Amino acid sequence: MSDVNQDDRRGLPSASNWRRYELCAGSFQLECEARRLGQEAHKKSEAAASGERIHARLAGQSVELGETEATTAAFLAERAEEQVIRIFGSKDVPHIAEKRLWLDYDGKKALSGRFDVCYFTEKVALVIDFKAGWREVDAAEQNAQLKVLAVLVGIALPSVEEIVVQIISGPYGVTQANYNLEALSQAYREIIATLRAINDPNAGFNPSIAACTYCNANLICAATKALVKPLARTQMSALPDGDRAAKLLDECELLERHITAIRAFYSEQMLALPSYQIPGWNMVPGPQRRAVEDWKRARARLEEFVDPVELEALQNFSIPAVEKCVAKSLKLKAKEAGAKLAEILGELLAVKPGNLVLKRVKGEARVAALVE
């Protein structure tokens, strides 16, 4: 179960959720409620844990990283150094890593934001937000999280007259926005307006893909559940076109995510509490997983069968991507390519048991559930 003390945000709004707050003012109070009830959606995934390790390395901490994580961290650090030299003319600029800053409002702490790294001189600050994953985020110019960070840094460093905020990502490159004093004032006014809206006891809800996808209140949100009714009334023989079709598909996606969050909640309960049971449902092993521990040696073997240029052109070195390469080079069907890849890699290809997944199970428990 979660706990407001589990992180340093003290249960108050944070920069990383700011876009959601702008889109759906009610989501802040509802996510507090979900936390209180122990019904938060989106508990930490392995991808998020990997991102945290990469961020820790970038902040100078000594952490053990996998090969891909170390490559990502080194790549992001190089891009950041390029930007520091471009903006300040030198890489030897004072900087602070991973610091949480607070905005006080009405004499109390009201919101916080943590930057990955901030380089600064007397007049200029560069705030960098590293994105270690493949998820596409709003570019810096439209990014609400960076808007909040710019204002927080502007307050913390009062002599600074220009704040450059950047997102540095492997797949999507570098995006940048510049805040002068006038832009910072405007951003501050917008942030205060959002802060008031999300603390209003009558804050409204506004479901959308952009807002709901990572909302921790997704499990208990009545506004999302209410989408079921119009969807259930939809006649398959009279499905709409154009804008109404887009709206309908958005609603389908919102409900799918809502359902996924419900399944994830019960999966986590069953994994965390061995005594927790649901009649007719259990955690069972999913499909087996293939893994390559040593991609360097694997690549050397693959180069005997696949043009090295083709391997070099891969966006990522995953088994499905390499399998496609093998299929293309040796003119094989998908199934044959899988067998060939196993033959080429030999002991380098490990087959691991599948992760546990929540499934309907046969047997007494299920029958009992149906009779009830």
Ligand code: SF4
């Ligand atoms: S799930 Fe969507 S509509 Fe519901 S509170 Fe969250 S963002 Fe708002």
